[in-house]
């Protein structure tokens with residue numbers, strides 16, 4: 001399985017000529033939006049709005065990927081072409097993902113609590129927000145990092161832009177006290193062990209991508 005990834009910092013197309021500036025603006029807006037959503041989540045968890053700032057995510061690490069998913073082909077010699085190019089089942093690694101997908105292609109699936117894969121249809125003008133592994137740990141499981149995958153069985157090339165808002169790179173993440181009390185784990189016990197975000201990121205990249 002392959003995934004085509006353009007890293008914004010390395011990609012310099014001739015067209016549009018202002019690609020770099022456009023992406024920088026987009027990323028700044030996403031960073032601002034993600035910080036605000038995290039303030040709302042912190043309040044919803046019963047904490048201060050700034051729970052995910054300072055040493056935790058005050059210098060949030062971010063990643064943006066522009067991903068192209070080719071159409072299905074019959075190159076593999078099968079009578080009915082199937083698409084084996086996509087994005088395998090995974091959870092995102094950090095706090096929050098803002099996913100901007102093509103408006104007219106059904107391709108993203110998420111696994112619900114009953115273990116069924118359901119479509120996450122694009123809604124024009126909206127982002128899909130994925131919870132990442134670090135928010136699952138911080139919230140002691142009150143927020144689940146949802147398993148998702150991409151299968152492009154349409155006849156159109158699909159593009160998505162995924163913006164990942166993470167903790168500070170070196171932050172050691174562990175369940176927040178407020179969440180241990182609220183997550184019903186008897187006497188405020190933590191359900192997840194401490195993880196250093198940067199180490200988690202590197203280990204996931206090494207196992208999730210095929211080069």
Ligand SMILES: O=C(O)CCC(=O)C(=O)O
Pocket residue numbers: 065067087092099101108148150160162
């Ligand atoms: O392209 C998509 O819809 C999802 C991409 C994704 O899940 C990821 O890059 O982590």
Ligand SMILES: [Fe+2]
Pocket residue numbers: 090091092130148
């Ligand atoms: Fe993802």
